[in-house]
Amino acid sequence: MNNLIIKNIVLFIGLVLIQVLILNNINLFEYLNPYIYIIFVIFYPLRKEKGSFMFLSFLLGLAIDFFSNSGGINAAATLFIAYIRLPLLSKILNKTDFDFQTFNIRSISFGKSFSFILILTFIHHFILFGLEYFSFNSFETIFIKTLLSTLFTTATIFIVIILFSKKK
Numbered sequence: 001m002n003n004l005i006i007k008n009i010v011l012f013i014g015l016v017l018i019q020v021l022i023l024n025n026i027n028l029f030e031y032l033n034p035y036i037y038i039i040f041v042i043f044y045p046l047r048k049e050k051g052s053f054m055f056l057s058f059l060l061g062l063a064i065d066f067f068s069n070s071g072g073i074n075a076a077a078t079l080f081i082a083y084i085r086l087p088l089l090s091k092i093l094n095k096t097d098f099d100f101q102t103f104n105i106r107s108i109s110f111g112k113s114f115s116f117i118l119i120l121t122f123i124h125h126f127i128l129f130g131l132e133y134f135s136f137n138s139f140e141t142i143f144i145k146t147l148l149s150t151l152f153t154t155a156t157i158f159i160v161i162i163l164f165s166k167k168k
Contacts, residue, residue, distance in 0.1 A: 004045065012060060015040055020067035031148045034156045037064055037074075038124055041082050042117060042157070043105060046089075057082035070132070077127040081120050092116050106165055117157055122150045 015037040023034050041057055061078030065071060092115055093108065105113050125146040133142050 008040075008044070008056075011040055011043075012056065016060065016063045016067070019064055024068055028152075031145050032152045033149055034153045035074075035121075035125065035128070035149065036153060036156050036160060038078065038081065038121060038153070039157055039160065041078060041085060042120060046086065050086075054079065054082055073128055073131040076131060077124045080127055081124045084123065085120065088119060089116060092119075106161070114154075114158075118150065118154050121153050121157070122146065125150050125153070 019035065019037040023036060027033050037060060040060055044053055044056070058075055058079045061075030062072070064074040064078075068074065092112055105116070108116075126142070129142045129145045129149075
């Protein structure tokens, strides 16, 4: 097996286990809950086949839903951010900065990678909490939970990136 395939399998299983065993039990002040399993969507190689990436993203969300008993909302949110990842990245980066074959999130500037991760996380959380509450009467709660969890998740993702990225 290819080293990248093994790395992605370990990342997939590890993120599911960390999310369902540890992070789903964290609920600070009723509004903060980190969802770091979306790191898989953020760091999955762009040059791989899009169909398998979409399937793996759906499977990731479905695994989280299965263990969280959440009825498919994680699968829907994860599949959506997997779908918009490439167009969003193309918008954030200039055409001259964006080389599809050699792209690595760690190689772009901090501002652009922060924007990319923040926007993807916000969209994921907005869909997640929107489907969880599914009511216009709860829009304020949806927005506050989305905003606070996005900031908490983004900070957690950057801490994970700093801790586990290879030194150059």
